[in-house]
Amino acid sequence: MATATMSRMPPLIAGNKNPGQVTAEICRPLERGATGLWWMAFIPAVALLSIGVAAVVYLFITGIGVWGLNRSVGWAFDITNFVFWVGIGHAGTLISAILFLFRQKWRTSVNRAAEAMTIFAVMCAGLFPVIHMGRPWLFYWFIPYPNERGPLWVNFRSPLLWDFFAIGTYLTISIVFWYVGLLPDLATLRDRMRGRWYGRLIGFFSLGWNGAARTWHRYELVYLLLAGLATPLVVSVHSVVSTDFAVAQMPGWHTTIFPPYFVAGAIFSGLAMVLTLMLIARKAMHLQDYITHRHINAITKLIVATSCLVGLAYATEFFTAFYSGDVRESFAFQNRLLGPLWWGFAIMVACNVVIPQLLWFGGIRRSLFVVFLISLCINVGMWFERFVIIVGALERDFLPSTWSDYTPTTVEIATFAGSFGLFFTCFLLFCRLLPVIAMAEVKAVLQPSLKGGERS
Numbered sequence: 001m002a003t004a005t006m007s008r009m010p011p012l013i014a015g016n017k018n019p020g021q022v023t024a025e026i027c028r029p030l031e032r033g034a035t036g037l038w039w040m041a042f043i044p045a046v047a048l049l050s051i052g053v054a055a056v057v058y059l060f061i062t063g064i065g066v067w068g069l070n071r072s073v074g075w076a077f078d079i080t081n082f083v084f085w086v087g088i089g090h091a092g093t094l095i096s097a098i099l100f101l102f103r104q105k106w107r108t109s110v111n112r113a114a115e116a117m118t119i120f121a122v123m124c125a126g127l128f129p130v131i132h133m134g135r136p137w138l139f140y141w142f143i144p145y146p147n148e149r150g151p152l153w154v155n156f157r158s159p160l161l162w163d164f165f166a167i168g169t170y171l172t173i174s175i176v177f178w179y180v181g182l183l184p185d186l187a188t189l190r191d192r193m194r195g196r197w198y199g200r201l202i203g204f205f206s207l208g209w210n211g212a213a214r215t216w217h218r219y220e221l222v223y224l225l226l227a228g229l230a231t232p233l234v235v236s237v238h239s240v241v242s243t244d245f246a247v248a249q250m251p252g253w254h255t256t257i258f259p260p261y262f263v264a265g266a267i268f269s270g271l272a273m274v275l276t277l278m279l280i281a282r283k284a285m286h287l288q289d290y291i292t293h294r295h296i297n298a299i300t301k302l303i304v305a306t307s308c309l310v311g312l313a314y315a316t317e318f319f320t321a322f323y324s325g326d327v328r329e330s331f332a333f334q335n336r337l338l339g340p341l342w343w344g345f346a347i348m349v350a351c352n353v354v355i356p357q358l359l360w361f362g363g364i365r366r367s368l369f370v371v372f373l374i375s376l377c378i379n380v381g382m383w384f385e386r387f388v389i390i391v392g393a394l395e396r397d398f399l400p401s402t403w404s405d406y407t408p409t410t411v412e413i414a415t416f417a418g419s420f421g422l423f424f425t426c427f428l429l430f431c432r433l434l435p436v437i438a439m440a441e442v443k444a445v446l447q448p449s450l451k452g453g454e455r456s
Contacts, residue, residue, distance in 0.1 A: 012106055012445045015289040019443045026437045027192055029285055034432060037284055042432075045424035052418005055411050056131060064134050066411045073394040073406040078132045079244075080386045081416050084269070085125035085423075086167070086241055087262075087382060089174070090234055091270025092118025096177060097230040100223075106298045108441040109290045113281065114274050115178040116434075120426040121273075122171045124419040129163055131415070159244035166240040170233050177226045183209050183219065184440035198433075235259075238266040245389070252332035252393040255320070261313040265382060268306035268352070272378035275299050277427065279372045281436055290437050293366060300359045300371060303378070307356035314353065328398070335396045336388060340405055344388045351381020 013022075029035075034042075059066055069076060092114040099107040130136045142164045144154045154161055186202050187209035193199030209215060242262035245253040275296070282291040318337075321329040336345050355377050358364045365371060391406050430436075 010292065010294055012109070012292065012294060013290060013442060014292050017289065017446060019446070022439055022442055022446070023188060023192075026290070026435050026439050026442075027189065029431070030189065030433070030435065031192070038428065038432060041284075042425070042428045045421050045428055048417050048421025049425050050418075050421070051414050052416075052421050055414035055418055056127075059131065059411055059415070060136065064132070066409060068407050068409045068412060070404045070406065072397055072402050072404045073391060075132075075394065076387075076391050076406050077408050077412040077416060078128045080383070080390055081419060082125050082128040082163075083241055083262075083386045083390075084383050085121045085128075085419065086238060087266035087269045087386075088273045089118040089121035089125065089170070089270060090238060090263075090266035091274045092116075092121075092174065093170075093177075093230050093234050094267055094270065095274065096181070097227040098234065100227045101231060104298075105445045106295050108445050109287075109292075109295050109437055110274060110278055110299070111441070112178075112181065112438040113278060113430075113436050114270075115174065115181065116427065116430045117270075117274060117277060118174045119171065119178060120423050120430075121270075122167060122174060123426070124423050126167050126171070127419065127422075129160060129167075159247065162240050163244065166237045170237045173226070173230050173233060177223075177230050179205075180219070180223055180226060181438060181441075182434065183207060184211075185435045185438065187211065188439060189435070234267070235263055238262045250393050250397065251326075251328040252321075252336065252389065255317065257313060257316055257320070261310075261317075264306055264309040264313060265352075265385060268303065268310055269379065269382035271299055271303050271306065272375040272382070275303070275375040276372065276379065279368060279375070281431065285431070285436065287437065290442065296368065296371060297365050300365045303356055303375075304359045307353060307378075311353040314349065332393060332396070336392050339392065339396060341388050341392045341395070344384045344392070348381050348384040348388055351377040352385060355381075 015021075017025075067077070092111075095107050095114040096111045096118075100111070130139050133139065142154065142161065144156075183206060186206035190199055190203040190206050190209075193202065239259035239262065242258035246255060246258040248254060278291055279296070282288055318333050321333040324330075336342075355374055358374060359371070364374075395406055396403055
């Protein structure tokens, strides 16, 4: 029965490809040069990045007083964007490492782009704690190294330092994991582009890959070990980020549910961003045979599962607050529901809990345009989740005489837009210079009867 069911499933790679066709089709966008469509996306991304750079330079010259922070709200757009971007990066490790360990073959068409997305999202996240320092030129004080400052040492009890170590570790492992996975494809590009400057550069980074059985054996062993190292980071990194809030005494933050809650939300938002980017790349780069409905169906099912977990976390928070009988906790969640940011809470619940339930229906999952709109809604909803949690608690703290509303300034909005510019600029350069699909891994999941032809 299981064999019959498997035989009825559509293949992971459509079009009856052989390995030679896979190589030619995935390398074609790199060999033909930038298209007009690519430039139409790249120029606005660079323009957004330029706006962000100008906003940050102005901020450094003037000081963080140009932000909308006040005596109650000391964290707002900066920490919201930090948590948002860290969450976006989680799907890359989930798809690349965890699904690899569970031998989920459908990951092969999306893992390369998901890994790249992780690196770029973590880069965007790392900017905001540095900006928030006020004196970013002293960033190196984060690093605990023997120095000339005498007894002055890093404060290991500071959540800011925890973020530094968490993000630094996550970024390092993500880059190494991504680079090791690229090695077979870099060797393929090296052999196809001999004599060109790009071929020589790729040849240097391919580390002398020769495709021998011994090389493949060592590669697979290293890749497995890196996947095992990267997997705990899915839990640990966002748990550390959530602890920034959980160790505070602020009602609405001081709760033990935050680590699993934040991890589920991070994977949820990351999967939505992967889906958003891959649907665009599928259409723009003509990858319909490699990113099929089977891949999209698998990602949407994971989104439904994590959406239910996020909805359960929302309900658990409210139940715990009111069941505890603590006046301050009850007020914090009543304020979240009925206070000044009620509209943000409504957007959060609608986009993260209600709308994703449409993906239970097969007809919805098969409509790529609707799936794309749902993934955009999830990205919006997850940003509002972080904003409501952070700003909503700070606007209405313990002392009513200090209550004050927060409104973001133009500089904050421009900085946030600039982070999107950085992300999309890096991602578009990745699409232009490196294979978006992992050729070596895709060849391994072709139908057995169609594996004839060249290896690379």
